[in-house]
Amino acid sequence: MQRTGRVFVAGGDTLAGAALLDLLPAEGFANLIGVGADEPDLTDALAVNSFFAAERPEYVFLVGGPSGGIGLNRSRPADLMLANLQVVTNVLDAAHRHGVEKLLYLASSCAYPREAPQPLRAESLGTGPLEPTSAPYATAKLAGAVLCDAFRRQYGCRFVTGFPANPFGPGDDFGADSGHVIPALIRRAHEAKECGDSALTVWGTGAPQREFLFSRDLASACLFAMRHYDGDAPLNLGGGSVLSIAAAARVVADVVGFRGRLAFDSSKPDGAPLKALDSSGLLALGWTPATPFRTAVEETYHWFLHHATEGAAHAGSTV
Helix, strand or coil: CCCCCCEEEECCCEHHHHHHHHHHHHCCCCCEECCHHHCCCCCCHHHHHHHHHHHCCCEEEECCCCCCCHHHHHHCHHHHHHHHHHHHHHHHHHHHHCCCCEEEEECCHHHCCCCCCCCECHHHCCCCCCCHHHHHHHHHHHHHHHHHHHHHHHHCCCEEEEEECEEECCCCCCCCCCCCHHHHHHHHHHHHHHHCCCEEEEECCCCCEEEEEEHHHHHHHHHHHHHHCCCCCCEEECCCEEEEHHHHHHHHHHHHCCCCEEEEECCCCCCCCEECECCHHHHHCCCCCCCCHHHHHHHHHHHHHHHCCCCCCCCECCC
């Protein structure tokens, strides 16, 4: 990947996209295109094709498409699936048509079967039913990975798929119902502290385990994969902290300064019991995450305090 190349982060308004737009200039990649208002609507095929025809990006990070936590997946499954299918088909088709040198597509660990052996390995993809609470969204993300492979096999396109661990960080969606685990917990813990509540409500039993990855580390993993990986098989982008929801909630409460008890609402779904990635392929290439979980939560809470408003903060997560 040449530092002088024209780089397009497709989905710059997402959590991973914002982190990439911060990281790339710091790493010497100054020729960024399609930033901010210059990015086309990725769900509009004509707009995407016109952008690629005019701007001729050489390297593309495809991290766009809306996502959310269990609440959003339950309330807007059709919206999430449709938008993600539109994004991936539009961008991959345009990238092929206009000769993109290399593309990294960021899928989602939700696309692994619910009962797949842990830690999750690429060979388990497509071998069983998905977690029902996120199946429409996950199906769209899996379709993107399959389409990348199809373009590789039919046309020789250098399209690579990465499956990230659960990311969080500054600029996340902090909606109490729409956000992913960590940002939603941060908002609830902050509001519980401000209101003097005696208990912090946590969705589910607290027993499920998740692998969490700071957004800055995810951006670093994406850039590393773009520069060092060109294999046919999807590459897991993980190596972060694996914690139960209960343990993660205790760290969040401590960082926020909430001193009450945790109240687990078992009427809410847990989702998959365990979701951790086998990222041995990435780690063997020489990449490792740099940010401890507590430090990442502290930085994320600091951002929340300075940027979040009464409603959910604007910015979507990609996975």
